[in-house]
Amino acid sequence: MSLLEIRNLHVNVGEQEILKGIDLTVDAGEVHSIMGPNGSGKSTLAQVLARRESYEVTEGQILYDGKDLLEMKPEDAACEGIFMAFQYPVEIPGITNAYFLRSTLNAIRRYRGLDEMDAMDFLPLLREKANLLEIDEKLMNRSVNESFSGGEKKRNEILQMAILEPRLAILDETDSGLDIDALRTVARGVNTMRDPDRAMIVVTHYQRLLNHIVPDRVHVLVEGRIACSGGPDLALQLEEKGYSSMEAVARSATPA
């Protein structure tokens, strides 16, 4: 059984159909990359997987570990091991990063019937992961993402992932705005998380990230459909030729 199976997924935002029939299967241990032009629906797909509200699924189904994902509440999806690194991470004023990370982890541990971690046990774990991602420890005592730089926010998302150890991680443009050094650091963080029991979906505009996080599969999303799929080479081709060729494919597939 695959970890994630998306079948004929149609999603509306308001009156508008954004996803127009997505089929995608991701097995544990795999990394899939989703590329595609602006507005093609990449974030929409990611948000639906993270069970964000305000997206209306009009057709199709999503099976996560054999369970109906669309029946799960966002908190339950998180506790079941789905993690999403947001394109635009949210700020949470008044709650320190360290506290937020620990309480999120503990919520998941409670759900799984494990003991909660106290601050003393948690600190070494936090330190280790923060070091790996070259995150300044000072950020741990500041409010979540508040006045973090763009790069710090992105790294902080990966830190969350490293702490929560999800089974399915969705990274939405975690590479945007990162300089090459930060990109390498983030990629290293992601690569250390690759695991036979874990799957990742990496949304990106640029092939460069995929030099560092080599995916098993690449899918190109165009106008709400997967226009084509392939191996890592597909990303290289896209870098050279652009999306225009794919857009033609997608358009010809649109019912008249």
Added chain:
Amino acid sequence: MIAETQQLANYLPAFSSFRNEATGRKLPWLERLRENAFARFCEKGFPTTRIEDWRFTSVSAIAHAEFELARDGSGLVSNTQIVQHGMKDTACRLVFVNGRFLPEFSSFEGLPDGLVVRSLARQIAEAPQTVEPYLGRYLNIERDPFCALNSAFLEDGAYIHIRRGAIIEAPVYLQFVSVGNGRATMNHPRNLVVAEDGSQAAVVEDYFSLGDSATLSNAATELVAGDSTVVSHYQVERESLEAFHISTLRIQQGRSTNVASHSLLIGGGLVRNNVHPVLAGEGGECLINGLFIGKGSQHLDNYMLVEHLSPHCGSRQFYNGILDDRAHGVFHGRIIVHKEAQKTDAKDRSDRRSSAVLSPHARHR
């Protein structure tokens, strides 16, 4: 405001002869750009302290001086002087003396792939179609008469083009030398930096003087940051204490860009540094750092205007100064969040207390 005709009378002959011999004078778009800018400048005149953006800084010393337009920089400096004052470990070095590019002092050895650098004058002469879409499109000549003046005399400076996806780790180094030789000369360097999508680069503009004539450098840079670019810009101002220095950095940011502007004002008698990023694409980020260190009777004015046009953008500013003797330091500016720019994270964290004022006569505001 009606300009004082007497003050401007100076600039008309300079402009008239400039326009007849300037590079690209036969290009209709460029001619229009220059003429238009000169007309704007004549209409507005030099700013007075009655104008909000200039309330801390009087430029009457500039308005009343008679500057001669510097047209040629060769023969004024030696290679030793250039190297001695210059930065090392750069991707390339472009040397400008009194605003004119000097190829003999410049170095393009080992230029990385994906980086195109040459003098703007040469680019205008040889491939005007590559600069036309950008030049003058971003700089605001309506708001700032110095930008209008720069555009009127637009001719030379640096043209920097970073190709799609190129990662240029060593900085592109632009060395601007002002040499007065006892005469009051002015120069108006104009730089254009175009970073294509997904590229990364750093550009250093370094201004210094040889000798202490009362020169005016009025520089302007248009930096166009394509989607997902990471660009750092450094402005180093270390001209002589007699020099007037005005500079404007206008940044146009695409989607998911990460741009940083760092300015260091140490030299110059009367200095004004403008930083004007426009966060046009979603998810852009701009960091502005300014450090000013004044002594004697230096006046160092830092002005920034940050415009947010799109959602999910962030801008942060940190200005700090150290002031001794009778030096004045100013930091002021505005952050404009346009209607469309919901979810904006704009933080102005300049902290006056972090400016050290070392003498009872020095002032910071």
